[in-house]
Ligand code: NDP
């Protein structure tokens with residue numbers, strides 16, 4: 539259950555103090571710092587925290603194109619300082635000085651480390667970079683938090699580390715907090731390192747640091763080269779006639795897929811507890827990629843076998859075959875449970891991607907856009 543840190547209650551009359559003229563002084567809003575704010579989870583977490591009354595600061599990395607599409611709808615020009623409660627700053631998990639500088643400037647109460655090179659297959663192509671951002675990046679941020687606390691005495695800061703079910707790798711389901719890790723990719727091995735750095739900083743420096751071990755979670759904002767979104771994008775485009783084939787790899791892998799909007803609440807709940815701890819967050823239901831195809835294509839009256847072609851380039855050197863979480867600890871101690879089940883999740887994603895494809899079709903028909911065959 540949420541503890542006294544719940545800022546949704548901090549705006550109450552009881553929490554307000556007076557400034558001598560019977561006019562209530564608004565309580566200081568809680569401040570969250572999010573790395574990876576431009577990603578799927580960063581966008582949902584920002585919406586969630588703004589709804590709880592937080593000021594949210596996000597670290598974004600420099601890109602040659604704008605990379606803020608997922609948060610544009612909540613962006614308010616900082617010149618409108620009364621209304622702008624989400625602020626963005628340039629930093630990078632590979633740049634330790636930028637992390638410490640923004641901590642000293644922003645003075646956050648909660649730090650959510652969501653940034654990562656998060657694609658498992660890509661981590662085999664760029665293993666060194668993946669380890670630098672995912673493993674050493676987490677260490678840099680933990681160390682920045684530790685040294686910031688040491689310099690300022692702000693020991694109440696709470697830290698969330700985005701851990702992954704990929705850490706369980708080849709250990710069979712159901713996977714819980716006590717299940718041994720057996721990572722199967724540079725990404726997963728790096729997440730294990732980040733997990734243990736977080737545990738170590740909790741034990742060595744008494745840092746309030748939590749690992750969320752989250753199973754796959756998806757949404758209409760999911761990156762387009764993860765299998766769920768790749769499928770639902772293709773369903774939309776096939777439905778409106780912009781694409782005919784979908785090239786995929788291993789269809790027999792099983793995943794415990796939930797909705798990202800549900801999972802960010804669990805992140806926040808972890809940081810509202812009396813004591814820091816690690817939690818598995820999962821739906822406790824597992825489906826194969828093939829089952830995802832059945833539901834997604836079937837929902838719009840298509841047969842996936844008419845369109846899917848197996849392409850070896852999407853197979854991984856080592857695969858994670860079967861993930862299914864046991865999230866009983868999170869359910870009991872955090873009072874968390876998922877609201878969106880598998881079928882609803884798939885339909886929600888297909889609905890959005892059919893609409894997106896219809897808009898693309900208008901642009902293609904008008905000659906403003908090429909119909910790319912394969913995303
Ligand atoms: P995304 O890939 O959608 O987002 C990753 C974010 O990290 C983006 O904002 C990206 O910026 C940023 N980023 C990448 N490299 C750097 C860097 N060097 N410095 C600073 N920022 C960087 O991931 P999700 O939102 O899906 O996942 C959030 C976190 O949770 C990740 O750590 C992921 O590994 C982990 N996770 C995700 C699960 C899931 O199913 N979604 C399950 C378990 C764990 P940019 O937008 O510029 O690319």
Ligand code: GDR
Pocket residue numbers: 656657658659701702703704752753754755763764765766768785786787788789791792793827852853854857858
């Ligand atoms: P995952 O997600 O590796 O579980 O990592 P992804 O959607 O990439 O793969 C899931 C399964 O689908 C199989 N697959 C394909 N995958 C992709 N991307 N593209 C394909 O064409 C394809 N065909 C089959 C894969 O082999 C795999 O078995 C995600 C990421 O969000 C991680 O950051 C996070 O830590 C874990 O989920 C939990």
